[in-house]
Amino acid sequence: MDDTIGFGTRRRDDLFNRLLTLLLAEGFAQLGVADLATRLRCSKSTLYTLAGSKEQLVVATVTQFFRTTTTQVESAVAGAVTARDRVITYLVAVGDALAPASEAFMTDLHAFGPTRELYERNTAAAALRVQGLISEGVAAGEFRDVDAAFAADMAASMMSRIQRREVAATTGLDDASAYRQLASILTVGIAAADE
Template sequence: MARPTFATRRRTELFDSLVALLLAEGFAHLTLDDIAARLRCSKSTLYTLAGSKEQLVQAATVHFFRSATEFVEAQVAEASGARARIAAYLSAVGTALDPASDQFMVDLNAFAPARAVYERNTSAAAGRVQELIAEGVVAGDFRDVHAAFAADLVATVMVRIQQRAVRENTGLDDADAYRELAAILTGGIEA
């Protein structure tokens, strides 16, 4: 396997630092000058990552969700059995969202391009849960539930989590809401 070049490593490090900054503080209030100062780089360096602050935020959001997906799938790969795999999946989504501050989530929801990235990932996650449920039904780990219906139910809750409705109605942040969803879902479909 080829080793990443210095430029590729530096770019990844910058994106990782950018993601950490945005997750911790949000992004609506930050200027490119602020971001460059906080990341200890020049604005021209930031422009090598994206052409504007908006494009930078969108690219960082994509980077965050790509990394989160890799983490989540690694957790699923370590789990054995359908119930454990679904619990691992949803719990890992919660863990991946732990670093996201309330301000980041507010800013994400208010910025359409970043919100669209979250929505695409939520949709993909719902599809993945449907696959895991269907595998569990076939394996006899789950009662014969309609996998598409169960996944649609999960997708509805996931969208409500993403849209901040669960937070507003229950006080649960996104990470805790995903963990609760995992507990309810896996307990409700056991064989």
């Protein structure tokens, strides 16, 4: 019986992963449940076992995306030694995690209220995480005594612009490059005087 439960969970996870890959590549506004079922080679009723409507399916998939990217980002940060490395690693890892998201996905994400709220909550959580990393660096003497909340708010503002593709439009930088630039500028700006 345990094998059956494990198999069902693996099938469900596989379907969510394939759905996420499709949505990241093409967005979701223009795809109906029948389109999704056809593209994923499953029945509509199979998709409805994941969620009761297309909207709920999209929200569940986007929630899974953010959950997975958070785990990936935190995994990357766990290996960083210094406060500067942690901030840089965090921001670069966020950019890397978002790299598979197409313009269509990001447009749809912002246009649909529930997914926009998920994005905003995740950006707020990321800002708090950056604030914590900066505070740790200030306490350790690696960063000069800056207002960590302000530095994190500044980072969050840029993160929002990057994710809305505004930075790409004005600078030509892809998301990962923009996050690297943000990490570099932010950490140099708050570095302790003796660095």
